[in-house]
Amino acid sequence: MTNPTLAAGPVERHLRARRDTGRGLLMPYVTGGITPGWTDYLRAFVAAGADAIEVGLPFSDPTLDGVTIQQAGDTALARGASTRRILADLAGIPEPGVPLVASTYYNLVLHDGSEAFCAALRRAGVSGLIVPDLPLHEADELAEAAAAAGIELALLASPSTPEPRLAEISRRSRGFVYAVSLMGTTGERAALAASAAELTARIRRGTDRPVLLGFGISTPDQAREAGRHADGVVVGAAVMRRVLDGAGPDDLRAFLATLRRALDQECDAPR
Amino acid sequence: MPYVSPWREPVPSEGTMGEPRARGRFGEYGGRYAPESLVEACREVEAAFREAWADPGFRGALAELLTLHAGRPTPLTPARRLSQELGVRLYLKREDLAHTGSHKINNVLGQALLAARMGRRRLIAETGAGQHGVAAATAAALLGLEATVFMGERDMERQALNVFRMRMLGAEVVPVTTGSRTLKDATSEAMRHWVGVTGDSHYCVGSVVGPDPYPWMVREFQRVIGDEARAQCAAELRTGVPDHVVACVGGGSNAAGTFAGFADTPARLTGVEAEGAAGAARGRPGVLHGSHSLFLQDDDGQITPAHSIAAGLDYPGVGPEHAHLRGLGRARYVTVTDDEAAGAAIRLARTEGIVPALESAHALAWVIRAAGDGELAAGSTVMMTLSGRGDKDISTLKELL
Numbered sequence: 001m002t003n004p005t006l007a008a009g010p011v012e013r014h015l016r017a018r019r020d021t022g023r024g025l026l027m028p029y030v031t032g033g034i035t036p037g038w039t040d041y042l043r044a045f046v047a048a049g050a051d052a053i054e055v056g057l058p059f060s061d062p063t064l065d066g067v068t069i070q071q072a073g074d075t076a077l078a079r080g081a082s083t084r085r086i087l088a089d090l091a092g093i094p095e096p097g098v099p100l101v102a103s104t105y106y107n108l109v110l111h112d113g114s115e116a117f118c119a120a121l122r123r124a125g126v127s128g129l130i131v132p133d134l135p136l137h138e139a140d141e142l143a144e145a146a147a148a149a150g151i152e153l154a155l156l157a158s159p160s161t162p163e164p165r166l167a168e169i170s171r172r173s174r175g176f177v178y179a180v181s182l183m184g185t186t187g188e189r190a191a192l193a194a195s196a197a198e199l200t201a202r203i204r205r206g207t208d209r210p211v212l213l214g215f216g217i218s219t220p221d222q223a224r225e226a227g228r229h230a231d232g233v234v235v236g237a238a239v240m241r242r243v244l245d246g247a248g249p250d251d252l253r254a255f256l257a258t259l260r261r262a263l264d265q266e267c268d269a270p271r
Numbered sequence: 272m273p274y275v276s277p278w279r280e281p282v283p284s285e286g287t288m289g290e291p292r293a294r295g296r297f298g299e300y301g302g303r304y305a306p307e308s309l310v311e312a313c314r315e316v317e318a319a320f321r322e323a324w325a326d327p328g329f330r331g332a333l334a335e336l337l338t339l340h341a342g343r344p345t346p347l348t349p350a351r352r353l354s355q356e357l358g359v360r361l362y363l364k365r366e367d368l369a370h371t372g373s374h375k376i377n378n379v380l381g382q383a384l385l386a387a388r389m390g391r392r393r394l395i396a397e398t399g400a401g402q403h404g405v406a407a408a409t410a411a412a413l414l415g416l417e418a419t420v421f422m423g424e425r426d427m428e429r430q431a432l433n434v435f436r437m438r439m440l441g442a443e444v445v446p447v448t449t450g451s452r453t454l455k456d457a458t459s460e461a462m463r464h465w466v467g468v469t470g471d472s473h474y475c476v477g478s479v480v481g482p483d484p485y486p487w488m489v490r491e492f493q494r495v496i497g498d499e500a501r502a503q504c505a506a507e508l509r510t511g512v513p514d515h516v517v518a519c520v521g522g523g524s525n526a527a528g529t530f531a532g533f534a535d536t537p538a539r540l541t542g543v544e545a546e547g548a549a550g551a552a553r554g555r556p557g558v559l560h561g562s563h564s565l566f567l568q569d570d571d572g573q574i575t576p577a578h579s580i581a582a583g584l585d586y587p588g589v590g591p592e593h594a595h596l597r598g599l600g601r602a603r604y605v606t607v608t609d610d611e612a613a614g615a616a617i618r619l620a621r622t623e624g625i626v627p628a629l630e631s632a633h634a635l636a637w638v639i640r641a642a643g644d645g646e647l648a649a650g651s652t653v654m655m656t657l658s659g660r661g662d663k664d665i666s667t668l669k670e671l672l
Binding site for chain 2: 059060061062063064065066067070074077082083084105106107108110111112132133134135136137138155156157158159160161162165169180183184185
């Protein structure tokens with residue numbers, strides 16, 4: 001059997017290394033092109049203790065996103081954002097020190113072609129990819145192109161995913177497994193869904209790859225609770241609502257620092 | 272310039288419009304590009320449909336509903352005066368006479384029966400012109416299900432009558448305020464809503480779009496149009512089969528159902544799209560709303576909003592099987608303008624005493640144009656599906672008259 005750590009790409013190696021120090025992982029999200037100086041948010045995220053950053057490439061019809069991420073995407077597109085411009089912006093910033101993971105809908109991948117799309121990500125310094133409307137059984141072509149380009153294609157697992165399929169998703173996911181905490185769209189929720197704990201436990205039975213829990217995680221308390229089950233959290237709508245309300249990089253740094261502290265406290269707590 | 276995609280000859284027919292290949296493929300198109308949270312729900316719908324469609328009991332129950340509630344079979348009406356003016360023999364498959372005023376009832380009765388069989392208590396639907404929403408609300412009322420219909424705010428304004436009909440039938444109508452506030456956005460919103468309620472609700476997709484099995488299932492439920500028309504043509508026409516079969520195409524459900532009855536005949540199949548919403552004629556390959564098909568997109572790969580006087584055609588894509596038929600050359604796809612469609616609606620009203628839906632008027636507008644420029648040879652027989660009646664469009668037409 002091959003050592004999974006050696007076979008893993010840079011995103012997974014980075015996340016494993018940080019997890020193995022006992023740290024709860026934090027992956028904040030930003031919609032690319034949302035403001036003229038949007039890459040400043042990346043620096044703020046890193047300063048607040050992000051372990052990876054998800055950069056959304058906005059699509060006109062985001063069928064898995066709730067109102068906040070929809071609005072953020074519309075705002076960015078109205079500003080003239082496009083895959084090409086966002087990747088050019090990323091290529092122009094200093095190495096952020098944590099992996100960048102792009103997320104977008106499959107139409108934008110197909111538009112360029114899987115190979116060209118992945119090569120462009122690579123040139124921009126992106127090393128991971130999430131495509132929420134590309135489920136396991138349709139992912140072969142992109143998975144192959146991504147692997148060839150050195151991009152880790154993370155697959156999503158849902159509370160409704162049945163057992164043999166869940167194991168297959170865990171096995172074929174690269175970088176980490178994206179656990180969708182609830183049956184719904186992205187967006188802030190009052191409480192962490194009960195389905196989150198069960199799904200995470202089911203994924204863990206099949207893999208020791210890092211598991212990041214996303215959808216609806218928006219407060220320190222929710223991050224702390226999520227950190228009890230998963231290796232870390234993805235925080236999107238809670239970030240973008242603040243950005244849409246005019247919050248700058250420093251405001252986001254302060255907000256994410258509260259999540260960072262919550263995750264750290266959870267790790268220090270006796271189990 | 273109006274766009275015309277080519278026919279290819281000889282016409283390939285074998286195996287076309289049968290069951291899709293593995294993983295819901297029609298040639299290279301189709302598939303199940305659903306978020307992981309909907310994959311299991313799609314699989315359940317597929318399993319239930321396969322089982323039901325092979326069950327004579329289900330088929331019998333559906334046939335009875337179509338006869339006793341929806342008023343099928345619908346007639347094939349020779350358009351005598353208009354035929355004389357055009358110099359072709361035009362027959363109209365009268366889906367406008369089906370209950371609720373359009374072909375949409377065929378599909379929703381099938382899906383509502385299926386939903387009840389699956390133990391679902393609620394239907395979710397998207398609607399553009401409101402015809403599918405009204406049909407879904409009707410089927411839900413008939414079978415004791417709840418109905419929630421998503422409709423673009425812009426469409427709610429221009430199809431106010433249908434909004435009222437849905438509410439009268441007990442359905443909840445949810446305004447969609449995102450994007451272009453039309454059918455595309457209503458479909459996105461219905462999908463988002465479905466993710467949270469898959470356990471007790473069936474998403475009753477209104478056209479031959481969406482993730483597998485919807486394009487196949489909806490075509491099978493609409494096949495009754497083509498099967499009836501085929502038999503009626505066999506009885507009515509000396510040649511047995513018309514020279515041309517024509518239908519309008521938004522997502523393409525009435526066209527798919529119509530073409531399915533004639534795919535294995537020498538009849539030439541023509542789908543007519545709105546000039547500003549020509550997914551089949553002008554779209555590029557892409558993935559939206561669960562399937563790989565042809566969509567209107569800009570140079571960055573963003574879906575561009577469609578524009579049509581007919582809310583039911585106002586969709587920037589087309590069902591994957593139409594993309595495949597176009598690729599094969601088995602059907603071709605043409606476009607007509609808003610003005611041509613409105614003119615055709617008025618002409619049909621005054622020659623035949625039939626006020627068609629603006630969607631259906633697109634199909635007629637092409638027949639009129641093609642008869643005029645000789646593309647339809649003098650004396651040729653044309654079977655056109657008149658997909659719906661025009662009451663809902665009166666306020667739009669009033670502005671044009």
